[in-house]
Amino acid sequence: MKHFKTLLLVAIFTIGLGGVANAQKVAHINTDKLLAEMPETKALKADLEKLRNTYRSDIEGMFKKLEAKVKKYEAEGKTQTQEVNVKRAQEVQQDRAKIAQAEQTMNQEMAKRYQEKTLPILKKAEEAIKAVAAEKGFIYVLDASPGKGLLVFEKGDDIFTAVKAKLGF
Secondary structure: OHHHHHHHHHHHHHHHHHHHHHHOOEEEEOHHHHHHHOHHHHHHHHHHHHHHHHHHHHHHHHHHHHHHHHHHHHHHHHHOOHHHHHHHHHHHHHHHHHHHHHHHHHHHHHHHHHHHHHHHHHHHHHHHHHHHHHHHOOOEEEEOOOOOOOOOOOOOEEOHHHHHHHHOO
16 A cells, blocks of 8 residues: 555656646747738738828829819809709719729728738748747747737747748748
8 A cells, every 4th residue: 555655646746747847838929020020011011002002192183183173163153054063063973982982992902902911921920830839849839919818927938039030031
């Protein structure tokens, strides 16, 4: 019976050490920071800004034409017939609808482009994180990004630098 108690204590102690060893297999990374520093993300932001500027200049041109048309119609309104003024008002309304449609198209196109380009970036980051975790023998990698709420205590290994190196930047 005495040997059984000793054996049981050794088993418990061994299992306890195994748990401590596994606790060392946890790392963390700030994925928001990683994604923000990736060259692909920076290129995406530049691409979206260029697209926005292109649409904005077109929309501003449409708006300036509309303003000029409205001023002209207001100046001539008293000299025109009621029928002509009604047609002009409808024309102005149609132009406003075209501007609103152009803004909606811009927003849709930007959202579409963002979604198309973001998925490969996320996948590349995830693959690099998994590769670094496998190389370093980590069982878990927690997201340390602010607001994610996953990391309570930041004492483990931060693999941010290793993942950046894996991605080549």
